[in-house]
Amino acid sequence: MAPRKLKTAISGLGRMGARHALNFLHRTPRCDLIAAFSPDPKEIAWARTNLEPYGVHLYTNYDEMLKHPGLEAVVVATATTVHAEQAIKAIKANKHCLCEKPLSTTVQGSQSVVDAAKAAPHLKVMCGFSRRFDASYRDAFSRIDDGSIGRPSVFRSQTCDKLDPSGFFVAYAEFSGGIFVDCNIHDIDLALWFYGQDSIVKSVVAVGITAVQPELRRHGDVDNGVGIIEFWGGKIAYLYSSRMMAAGQHDMTEVIGTEGKITVNGNPSTNLVEMSEPTGIRREIPGDYYGRFREAFVTEASEFTEACLENLKLPFKLTGAVQAVKIGAALQESLRSGKKIEFDETGRRLTEEWVPPAKAKL
Amino acid sequence: MAPRKLKTAISGLGRMGARHALNFLHRTPRCDLIAAFSPDPKEIAWARTNLEPYGVHLYTNYDEMLKHPGLEAVVVATATTVHAEQAIKAIKANKHCLCEKPLSTTVQGSQSVVDAAKAAPHLKVMCGFSRRFDASYRDAFSRIDDGSIGRPSVFRSQTCDKLDPSGFFVAYAEFSGGIFVDCNIHDIDLALWFYGQDSIVKSVVAVGITAVQPELRRHGDVDNGVGIIEFWGGKIAYLYSSRMMAAGQHDMTEVIGTEGKITVNGNPSTNLVEMSEPTGIRREIPGDYYGRFREAFVTEASEFTEACLENLKLPFKLTGAVQAVKIGAALQESLRSGKKIEFDETGRRLTEEWVPPAKAKL
Amino acid sequence: MAPRKLKTAISGLGRMGARHALNFLHRTPRCDLIAAFSPDPKEIAWARTNLEPYGVHLYTNYDEMLKHPGLEAVVVATATTVHAEQAIKAIKANKHCLCEKPLSTTVQGSQSVVDAAKAAPHLKVMCGFSRRFDASYRDAFSRIDDGSIGRPSVFRSQTCDKLDPSGFFVAYAEFSGGIFVDCNIHDIDLALWFYGQDSIVKSVVAVGITAVQPELRRHGDVDNGVGIIEFWGGKIAYLYSSRMMAAGQHDMTEVIGTEGKITVNGNPSTNLVEMSEPTGIRREIPGDYYGRFREAFVTEASEFTEACLENLKLPFKLTGAVQAVKIGAALQESLRSGKKIEFDETGRRLTEEWVPPAKAKL
Amino acid sequence: MAPRKLKTAISGLGRMGARHALNFLHRTPRCDLIAAFSPDPKEIAWARTNLEPYGVHLYTNYDEMLKHPGLEAVVVATATTVHAEQAIKAIKANKHCLCEKPLSTTVQGSQSVVDAAKAAPHLKVMCGFSRRFDASYRDAFSRIDDGSIGRPSVFRSQTCDKLDPSGFFVAYAEFSGGIFVDCNIHDIDLALWFYGQDSIVKSVVAVGITAVQPELRRHGDVDNGVGIIEFWGGKIAYLYSSRMMAAGQHDMTEVIGTEGKITVNGNPSTNLVEMSEPTGIRREIPGDYYGRFREAFVTEASEFTEACLENLKLPFKLTGAVQAVKIGAALQESLRSGKKIEFDETGRRLTEEWVPPAKAKL
Incomplete structure (x- = not known):
């Protein structure tokens, strides 16, 4: 049967x-x-x-x-x-x-x-969190977990979308929570995965610009954001997100340890084709997030289904999703307030709550 | 329903x-x-x-x-x-x-x-012919078909297996038809695809060595073979096959045209992970053919099934499989006889049939 | 004559x-x-x-x-x-x-x-500033100057040294001015070059860790630093410096514009050799700064000499060196104080001067 | 003094x-x-x-x-x-x-x-032989000489020029000795270097086409040539030369041994710049031979000078140049005659001399 x-x-x-x-x-x-x-x-x-x-x-x-x-x-x-x-x-x-x-x-x-x-x-x-099911991220995690880079210490990750001239994402920004919650949430989740789910944030700070869509300011958002997260215990994550990559989607991560570094998707590519033309050698890259993570979604569906049917442990805890939003929302606040936000060793916020002016303005 | x-x-x-x-x-x-x-x-x-x-x-x-x-x-x-x-x-x-x-x-x-x-x-x-279903080969074909490299003129392709120290392939060689029929058959099929299924072979010549498995000579076979196919109309294909790639499976193709070149899998990689270590920067490559073409087999299954159900045209003709074997077997003969084999403009063989000595010997 | x-x-x-x-x-x-x-x-x-x-x-x-x-x-x-x-x-x-x-x-x-x-x-x-004489940086500048990436908006650059287990740089740190002045000064100079020498800094913020050399704290320094510079006019530079790259020296830069991106040395390599081995495909990277910029120093010597002899304009202004130190020193201060430092639109510092505690402590 | x-x-x-x-x-x-x-x-x-x-x-x-x-x-x-x-x-x-x-x-x-x-x-x-002075080739030789790839067994090398639409090389072909003597002579010399200067040729065979310059036939030459050299002792070299690379000069070599492979210049590039554009990611490659081997010529000049002044041994023997021409000329003859040419274990030619028809014709 x-x-x-x-x-x-x-x-x-x-x-x-x-x-x-x-x-x-x-x-x-x-x-x-x-x-x-x-x-x-x-x-x-x-x-x-x-x-x-x-x-x-x-x-x-x-x-x-x-x-x-x-x-x-x-x-x-x-x-x-x-x-x-x-x-x-x-x-x-x-x-x-x-x-x-x-x-x-x-x-x-x-x-x-x-x-x-x-x-x-x-x-x-x-x-x-689809990237948790991506074969390359899993391979990277497993290598790091095996100690191959020593103690992971610096984490760089980016979520960069192909420029969408339609400006679709401006309307979208009203409800997305902002670029650090919408895009970098993946990178934050990865940082928590690679550094350990129990990592405690020490500070966050972020800046951003509206290079192509000034209208984003209406929603307190930007089209390019850079943020730094300090974790207690001597670990840093720094993130970049963008809505204006000319060539296509480029999501990548590198984890630098005391004995090595692991990079995931440093050189993006749609497939294995390379074109030599009078203008040089060229390759194309995926046009969107799905083009990069297509198979991860399939794996996610299968593993979730198996876990339900067989009462297996899920590959990661739901509480991580709260941590990720906590950090993402703090980065977005820092972007808006211009202030660095600090937390004590239990993760309790030290910097007082920022009250946005009546009308958000970067 | x-x-x-x-x-x-x-x-x-x-x-x-x-x-x-x-x-x-x-x-x-x-x-x-x-x-x-x-x-x-x-x-x-x-x-x-x-x-x-x-x-x-x-x-x-x-x-x-x-x-x-x-x-x-x-x-x-x-x-x-x-x-x-x-x-x-x-x-x-x-x-x-x-x-x-x-x-x-x-x-x-x-x-x-x-x-x-x-x-x-x-x-x-x-x-x-699984490679016909590979997304990268299809992309390459479509670009060439659109004229992006001018007139395709030189075709290089290789099928190289990871060294298998068990020597499994020695026994296998007895029935495989030889390295040009077993491995390069894929490359020959690709040449026929990229040059046009009606391409007529003009000559073939091949050489080979037994670098790691001298026992292959018993079956008139080698562990590394190089062959050249001339087609009428000014087109060349040159092929390499090997049973001793240290790093893993490396099947690749490049098609050189009068206005550009397309390469498929020039830089093999298992996934998107790159390791920076004291010895340099490293990536792994697939260990076997399936690791490279996994998804192509899935596509093949689906398209064959759809074609049967919906009475659709298959993506390529069965007769091509005969052409490919004809060329592969001629290369294998050339390897054994040491002679170049020529064909007229209708594809009829000009070089007289080679009679192998009682015991095949390279 | x-x-x-x-x-x-x-x-x-x-x-x-x-x-x-x-x-x-x-x-x-x-x-x-x-x-x-x-x-x-x-x-x-x-x-x-x-x-x-x-x-x-x-x-x-x-x-x-x-x-x-x-x-x-x-x-x-x-x-x-x-x-x-x-x-x-x-x-x-x-x-x-x-x-x-x-x-x-x-x-x-x-x-x-x-x-x-x-x-x-x-x-x-x-x-x-040796990188100003590097052929690749010059090519990048010239392309950006020609408008090929639209308006440069986000700048990422790093200066990362191979891990030196001797800890030589700890003693050195006493007088180096710190990692942001010693290493990232190059990246800051590049940012000023690519964004325009008259760019006005809006804010700086930096964090850092001592992953391999805790003794650096004695000098208010770190072995891994991340910093963000905002410039007035909607431009961001974010920097990384490290003293613990396992594979070797990796100095690289990317400039992201509204219509494209230019990367310099995204994939470092000592030379054009690639090794395929049972563990995969590997290349080595330069062991030190000089290994990367050897030819730039030769060009620098020639151009300086020519400029003196022929009374030619130097390729860049001396005043830029003050700007770079101003920003580097501010990043180093931010690292130590934990505070973001802000400047008005004329570049005048807004954040009050930080008085370090008797004994510097990160 | x-x-x-x-x-x-x-x-x-x-x-x-x-x-x-x-x-x-x-x-x-x-x-x-x-x-x-x-x-x-x-x-x-x-x-x-x-x-x-x-x-x-x-x-x-x-x-x-x-x-x-x-x-x-x-x-x-x-x-x-x-x-x-x-x-x-x-x-x-x-x-x-x-x-x-x-x-x-x-x-x-x-x-x-x-x-x-x-x-x-x-x-x-x-x-x-300028490539003998190229830092990458020397590094490759030294690694192979140290046994890092086991016994070198298959050698692939190409000398491919950027397409020169002026057709300059047609007139040039009259005196160049043909593409295998003019271009592949470098690759042949490399094969002799990597396999040992005392390697004895066993057979050569070559084919070629005139894809862009049919006038070359007047001089018994082609614009794309593929050749295979067998050496006694179980070694193969296969070569490609072309006058029609769209993207630029691409000279490369790979040496496949029983335990690994070394590639030189598998991924050509003018410098360290990579462009991300709406059409993908692109790099340029050198436009000519000198662009690839500029520094090798400088090294050649210095080493020759030092050897003369200090009575040092030259890095390679003059007799190798005769061997290389012998092989190159035989390949060119094979291209013209359509015949494979064989040699005995002392390198003495077995195949009888080919008498070209009054007017060379491919």
Whole structure:
């Protein structure tokens, strides 16, 4: 008899949601995608063609979907603003839950999901930090964990998007939490992974500019940000995020230890093709985040599914998602206030709370 | 209603067969793997654990498997020596057939499969030239097809295996057809793809050495071979194959045109990790062919399946497999005879047939 | 008649001084090296073998050397602590002067050289920012200057030394001015070059750790430092310096503009050799700064010499050296104080002066 | 007293000659360039500006130049057709001689220089195989010599020029000896270096096409050639030469041994700059041979000079130049005749001499 499959639903069928849906449907051997929710008629239309023929029931009401008979797990891939709410509802409806990152743009919002999960310890609740499932990052982690670079001490990481001349991300910035919460949240999560989930932040400081989209200032955001995180115990992470990479998506990380360095994706490339032309030698790079992490999402879907079915330990703790948002939000505040923010050795904030002026202004 | 799935069986569950089986089982959305055959008890034992639980019926008799109710397609992934026979049986049993490369180590053997397929034009019969499904090769082809390098004129390609100190490939050489048929067959197929399937060979010449496995001479084979193929119309392909790459598998190709060059996999790498160590900067490369072409096999499975179900044109013609064997076998003969072999403008051989001495000797 | 040569003396024959001496002696066509000074008997012994045979007069007293008949120019390559003093003496003795970087570890010290130079406008006085003469940096500058990346907006640069287990640099740190003045001074100078020499600093902030040499704390220094510089007008530079690169020297820079990015030395390498070994593919990287910038020093010597002889404009202004020290010293202060330091739009410091505790402590 | 300098003359001030002249004049510490010869008024005009002011006496008669008082050494950098004649004259006039490659396009011509040199064993006579002085090739040789790749067994090397649409090389082909003598002579010399100067050729075979310059057929030449050399003892070299590289000069070599591989210049680049643009990531490569080997020529000049002055052993034997021409000319013959050429274990030719048809025709 074939192994049991996990009856799964997906919420949100936008750019990322649709990709998740197809991965759970076709590339996750032990998943049985049975339901999908979207409030958006265009997304539902897409689902009629791409999901329904495979037996996926479509819903325009999230609460209704949660009642779908036999449903065991929910993937939350909607807009960031409703992540926390939907994740909590799923947990309360006794469903396992994979919630896209960030759980929320605020620490409190993120913590509320953690609290709900704590109250239902039999459920698997995971934040979708896709890079944790990337084969290269895993290889890097394993090497570092084996001591190959000595004591990891300096961490550099960036999340840089291809320039989108449409300026789509300006409107998006209103709800994204800002570039450090939206983009660098991945890098922060990686820092916590590589340095140890129990690392305590000592200070954060950030600066940024609006090189291509001055309108971002309206939302207290920038299109290029640089930040530094100090951790207690002699560790530094420094981060860069950008919305204006000409060549394409370039997310990369390097971890410098006392005996070596590991770099992940120092030389991005779409594939293994190189062109020699009168202008020199050229290669292309992925146009977007998904182009870089396509396979990581597939692995994420499979591992989440296995963990639910077999009651396995998830590869990382949900509480890390709160830490990451705490640091990301502090960087974003530092960007806005112009102040460095300090924390004591327990992680308690020392710098007093910053009160933004009536109208945010960089 | 979900799209119909193709009821498929697999023959051969060795190294490559097992991988095919798992791909057809788990990573081919429209395939329903229903049967598997192997004469080998160890392979059957593996299948009991990995295939049977998913509803795959196991056979130790190929002919019996062909009678499995509802069976529509067969994947032949057994030893090279029985490829042609099994493929022909499958075709005669009215099954679509994906046969691993080469169809046979001889031109006649390969042609017999083509003849069988011609007699059953409603069936899809494809030779498993996996590189044709590789995203990088496809990208390269598409760029060249668009004229980006002018007229392709010189083609260099290599198939180089990691040194296997066990010498496994010595025994294997007895039936493989030799290094030009076993390894460079891929490169020859690529040359025919990039230069046009109707390219006519003008001459072939090859040399080789046994640098690490002198025993190969018993089978008229070598562990490092270099060959040159001239095509009528001013085109050259030169090939290298090796069984002794220290760092790992390195299969690569470059196509030089009158206005540019395209390289595929000039700088091999297992993943995106780079290590900086006291000895310098280092990256690892795949240990075997599958490590390089993993995703190509998945694509191959899907496209073959779709073509069968939807009666789509296969991405390349079966006759090319005969051409490739013709050239590969001629290179192997040139290696053994020490003679260059010439062909006229219709592809008819001009150089008289070589009669090997009683005991092959390089 | 052969073009006239510049009668030149060198002060300091330590590691860098000896290299300068040989460059001015053998690789600078229009230089006539006639004198050399060192207070160190070991260095003088070296000079007896390597310089004196070519007619270079040796001195153990700097002031005496300045009186050498016909002397026209002096290269100051002694310890940082006496750079300014020797440069000023040379200028007052009516000699052209190439002074190694930094002019001084303090703004006042550096300014005193500028003041002396201003009083002798007929003399060529240059600070030895060797990277300004590197072919790759010049190519990068020229491309950026031509607008190829749009408006340069984010600048990342690092100066990373190979780990020296001898801990030589700990003693050295007492007088070096700290890692941001000693190492990142190059990166700061590059930022000023690429952003325009008239760029006004808006803020600086820095953090650092002692991962391998805790003794550095005695001198208020670190072995790994990260700093951010904001410039007025929407430009950011972020810097990294390290004393513990396992693989070797890695100095690199990237400049991100609104339409592209230029990277200099993203993939360091000693030469064009790549090794494929059972452990993968490996290349070595230079062991020290000189291994990276060897040719830049030769170009520097030639261009300085030509400028003196032909009364040509120097490639960059001496005042930039003061700006660079101002920023480097501020980063070093921020590292020590833990505070971000701000400047108004004229570059006047806003943050009040930091008074270090009796004993510097990170 | 400064070390004695070698009184040197240069013959030929064309593209390469002029570069040699400047290297010997400005970048060779122990050389005193005192004379130069050219029959070409344009070259003499260039020398009036660039050499004469430095005390170089100019001649338009080679024999006259040889009589220049005190002359000790001659650099022959004229057209290939007069290399041998001028070298022999220099030797007979008792001068050391550095002769550009090839000594001659024929074996006999090359041998005549060797014979002259044998008769004057106190003189240093060297063929200008510039790659022997390249730091990367030397590093590769030294690693291989240390056993780092086991037994070198397969050698791949190419000399590929940037496409010159002017077709300059067509006229040039009349006297160059053909692409295998003119271009691949370097690769052949490298093969002899890496495999041992006493390696005995077993067979050669070559093919070629005229992809961009059909006129080359008039001279029995091609614009793209591929050749294979077998050496006795189980070693293979395979070579490629091209006149139509779009991106620029790409000369590279890889040596594959039983335990590893060494690659020289697998990824060519003009400098350390990489451009990220909307079309991807790009680097430029050198436009010509000199751009790749600039520093090797400087080293060559210095080492030749030192060897003459100090009676040191030259880095390689003159007889190798005959071997290289023997192999290169045989490849060129194979290209024209379409036949493989075989040699016995003493290197004596087995295949009978080919008599070209009245009008060479590929």
